[in-house]
Amino acid sequence: MQFSPDVLNEKCGSRAVLSHVTSRWGALVLIALMDGTLRFSALRRRVGGVSERMLTQSLRLLEDDGLIERIAHQVVPPHVDYRLTPIGTDVARNVLALARCIESNLDTITRFQNARASA
Amino acid sequence: MQFSPDVLNEKCGSRAVLSHVTSRWGALVLIALMDGTLRFSALRRRVGGVSERMLTQSLRLLEDDGLIERIAHQVVPPHVDYRLTPIGTDVARNVLALARCIESNLDTITRFQNARASA
DNA sequence: TCTCATACTTACAAAAATGTGGGTACTTAC
DNA sequence: GTAAGTACCCACATTTTTGTAAGTATGAGA
Numbered sequence: 001m002q003f004s005p006d007v008l009n010e011k012c013g014s015r016a017v018l019s020h021v022t023s024r025w026g027a028l029v030l031i032a033l034m035d036g037t038l039r040f041s042a043l044r045r046r047v048g049g050v051s052e053r054m055l056t057q058s059l060r061l062l063e064d065d066g067l068i069e070r071i072a073h074q075v076v077p078p079h080v081d082y083r084l085t086p087i088g089t090d091v092a093r094n095v096l097a098l099a100r101c102i103e104s105n106l107d108t109i110t111r112f113q114n115a116r117a118s119a
Numbered sequence: 120m121q122f123s124p125d126v127l128n129e130k131c132g133s134r135a136v137l138s139h140v141t142s143r144w145g146a147l148v149l150i151a152l153m154d155g156t157l158r159f160s161a162l163r164r165r166v167g168g169v170s171e172r173m174l175t176q177s178l179r180l181l182e183d184d185g186l187i188e189r190i191a192h193q194v195v196p197p198h199v200d201y202r203l204t205p206i207g208t209d210v211a212r213n214v215l216a217l218a219r220c221i222e223s224n225l226d227t228i229t230r231f232q233n234a235r236a237s238a
Numbered sequence: 239t240c241t242c243a244t245a246c247t248t249a250c251a252a253a254a255a256t257g258t259g260g261g262t263a264c265t266t267a268c
Numbered sequence: 269g270t271a272a273g274t275a276c277c278c279a280c281a282t283t284t285t286t287g288t289a290a291g292t293a294t295g296a297g298a
Contacts, residue, residue, distance in 0.1 A: 010167030
């Protein structure tokens with residue numbers, strides 16, 4: 001492959017991965033897993049507002065991209081652990097940095113929005 | 120404010136900003152603007168596959184969050200420039216880093232997907 | 239015994255995102 | 269004179285995403 005991937009190019013495969021990583025719940029799952037291995041129910045409690053359905057779906061997509069690993073213990077009641085793969089950790093670090101950046105600027109952003117709304 | 124923003128918290132305002140920044144076209148617009156000031160039509164050509172409608176909408180959202188600045192020259196035919204604000208630059212840097220991270224791992228990810236599909 | 243927790247799946251419905259095609263008012267280039 | 273470019277807006281239709289509620293098999297605790 002002599003051309004390097006470019007997300008601004010419509011046909012580039014990186015677009016699909018980016019969409020999984022930046023999806024509403026996908027991004028939050030990656031951030032939550034930065035704390036370490038978590039089981040399904042713990043993840044659900046950690047990521048505020050996610051439904052079981054969406055959590056499952058987001059986990060599958062990230063798993064298919066090789067960003068997270070699913071470890072199912074063959075016991076009943078079920079016990080399934082999720083953790084970041086090496087690449088997933090790399091990606092999640094960047095997602096977390098983005099989130100932290102937004103969090104730390106939130107105050108300014110909110111003030112800007114209010115000033116603009118009342119103008 | 121004694122509590123620091125946390126994106127994992129359902130009620131946190133950072134969620135909304137994150138959703139704009141990580142939206143399908145919002146992220147790509149921020150990345151494109153890292154090159155410097157661009158006018159609407161140039162932006163549209165740069166961000167592959169975006170429609171005028173979605174580009175306009177994404178720009179408005181980012182403008183309302185104070186991440187980009189819109190400069191309309193009062194001429195006809197219209198000439199409108201867009202550029203990152205200081206906070207926008209900060210955020211865009213992180214979005215770009217994330218994109219670059221995915222781009223550089225794309226090869227591995229794609230191979231993983233193929234291996235998994237044929238298994 | 240009755241309830242809750244576990245990690246899901248499925249069907250259905252509602253909501254949100256996105257695309258398409260049209261119109262605008264004017265200018266420059268051919 | 270004709271076509272194309274500029275930076276949009278609007279209505280409509282379609283697609284995608286998301287939520288809700290129910291069901292599953294089993295074990296632990298009250």
